[in-house]
Amino acid sequence: MSEKHWSRMEYLHQTVTNPNIVIKGTHSYYSDCWDHGFERSVVRYLLGDEISRDWEPLGHLDKLIIGNFVCIGAESVILMGGNSTHRLDWISLYPFMASIKDAYEFRGDTVLHDGCWLGMRAMIMPGVTLGEGAVVAAGAVVTKDVPPYAVVGGNPAKIIKYRLPVGDIERILALNLYQLPEESLVKMQPLLSSGDISALEVEVASLRQNAK
Template sequence: MKQQMKDRYHHWSDIKYLKDIVTNPMIEVGEYSYYSGYYDQHDFEDGCVRYLWGDDRSRKLFNPIEQYGWVLDKLIIGNYVCIASGVIILMGGNHNHHPEWITVYPFVEQINNSYERKGDTIIESDAWIGMNAMIMPGVNIGEGAIVAAGSVVVKDVPAYTIVGGNPAKEIKKRFTDEEIAKLKEMRWYDWERKQIERASHLLSRSSIHQLYDYYLREIRPDRSKV
């Protein structure tokens, strides 16, 4: 009951930080990344994320690592990722359907032979996954990328790129190549929280050059001392 109350959403503005709610060891989450699940009232681990072994119930039912020696896919989420209501992150429980076989039916006797890894699903820092989007297994969504609402992402999304549609296709780059290179160098989402708070007025603007000047002046000298 306590867990249900903890995961319940009371308003569309209500969010849950993933660090506070994720218990599945197959999910790695960064700082301040959140899920906004009010309109679906799904738990993040058993609603947004689907077919991923490692939650309490699945661990009690079976253990494919020990039983079959499988290497299971993980879900890896960076810092400051925004995941909207209705998002589905499809994971590794459905890799036993083979379109190249005569039948796609997963006979129990063939489960051990039919499993096939898709690779880890990675949502890098500062990405935004829009409402009702679906992320297919093994996809890498780059830092600062935006997935439009209702999209079905079947292949990797480059950093700072907006994609949309079914299947999702590139709509546009958010910034120039030069600006993206500076953003990748700065990695603002890895700064200490106090440094981010001091720079929030720059992060909430469109001038990457101003943020880069701040980075050269305030952040990079500190990093060189480490």
């Protein structure tokens, strides 16, 4: 069967070719079965693809930086800086070519930190950072940075709740989990797939002690 199936995932480190997309690790994926894949369907207006890689940049080029264990739902959209040529402070929003360089406004890199999850049809606007373990609800439009382990939804997206109590989030962030070798994280899967933070702390401390 050659058709895509919803159970299959596109692992980004295997498919991404744009040098302005930085992929960490080998576990971040896109649920691509309903469209043409991550680079063609999700990433919009990012220079560096096969058509635009020789174009003269309008200004500083932005990058899309994706951590490890990031889950990107089907038909999500990540808007990048190539679309930042509609000036709200000008009389006309139209991107006239005669003034296109003056119209360009650098928004900064877009960053999806380790372990975050974009629900189906989520939209991430240019220059946004999603914190570690953050969740973007299906159909949300994210215009501002999202704190670690927050759940956001709506248009524009707002914080609905945090996945865990603040104290637990602080304990997890203090572990710097995603600085560990990828193979160590995979071995810790039973703990990562649980709510036992105390056991995770013991395991991480042991790993770091043995690595000395």
